[in-house]
Amino acid sequence: xxxxxxxxxxxxxxxxxxxxxxxxxxxxxxxxxxxxxxxxxxxxxxxxxxxxxxxxxxxxxxxxxxxxxxxxxxxxxxxxxxxxxxxxxxxxxxxxxxxxxxxxxxxxxxxxx
Amino acid sequence: xxxxxxxxxxxxxxxxxxxxxxxxxxxxxxxxxxxxxxxxxxxxxxxxxxxxxxxxxxxxxxxxxxxxxxxxxxxxxxxxxxxxxxxxxxxxxxxxxxxxxxxxxxxxxxx
Numbered sequence: 001x002x003x004x005x006x007x008x009x010x011x012x013x014x015x016x017x018x019x020x021x022x023x024x025x026x027x028x029x030x031x032x033x034x035x036x037x038x039x040x041x042x043x044x045x046x047x048x049x050x051x052x053x054x055x056x057x058x059x060x061x062x063x064x065x066x067x068x069x070x071x072x073x074x075x076x077x078x079x080x081x082x083x084x085x086x087x088x089x090x091x092x093x094x095x096x097x098x099x100x101x102x103x104x105x106x107x108x109x110x111x112x113x
Numbered sequence: 114x115x116x117x118x119x120x121x122x123x124x125x126x127x128x129x130x131x132x133x134x135x136x137x138x139x140x141x142x143x144x145x146x147x148x149x150x151x152x153x154x155x156x157x158x159x160x161x162x163x164x165x166x167x168x169x170x171x172x173x174x175x176x177x178x179x180x181x182x183x184x185x186x187x188x189x190x191x192x193x194x195x196x197x198x199x200x201x202x203x204x205x206x207x208x209x210x211x212x213x214x215x216x217x218x219x220x221x222x223x224x
Contacts, residue, residue, distance in 0.1 A: 042198075044213065045211050102159065
């Protein structure tokens with residue numbers, strides 16, 4: 001079975017642009033979480049979605065938004081990109097919201113110039 | 114979620130046990146201890162978790178002190194492929210999907 005997949009794998013944008021990152025969870029998983037990992041640091045929680053509703057949000061500005069589709073895939077959108085948004089964006093899925101384990105995808109590496 | 118403290122880096126000889134410590138002195142009674150690892154350029158991988166009892170699976174063992182203020186992840190026979198950043202996370206379980214990671218311990222397994 002395929003694991004969590006993310007697209008694109010790499011992306012280069014300029015300041016002020018917006019970006020959309022995509023995530024497909026493991027088949028049957030209904031919960032998707034997004035994380036930002038800046039170089040040299042651990043992942044930081046951005047959003048959790050379960051059954052197409054936002055179930056949690058980390059300490060990120062309103063420029064960050066996300067949604068989950070009926071097939072449980074998810075998009076992360078970032079508007080008005082800043083240099084500091086350069087990071088690895090990770091998606092993780094779990095079977096249900098209140099599950100003890102989550103499985104991460106390989107991430108999308110975003111570079112903002 | 115309670116804060117965790119881990120050493121920045123550790124070395125281990127191949128074939129020997131790797132013991133990775135984690136301090137979580139402010140842990141609450143309903144908070145779980147999770148361990149993940151991240152091999153370079155990959156997403157984090159779940160290893161093990163526990164509440165108060167010691168736990169073992171095919172990857173590792175988790176030893177939690179009786180007062181729950183610290184824990185140790187044990188990789189019984191480290192291989193070169195175990196070289197990674199290891200994260201100890203404490204959170205109110207079981208929703209792992211809102212985890213907050215610290216900076217972790219970089220474990221280097223040497224031949």
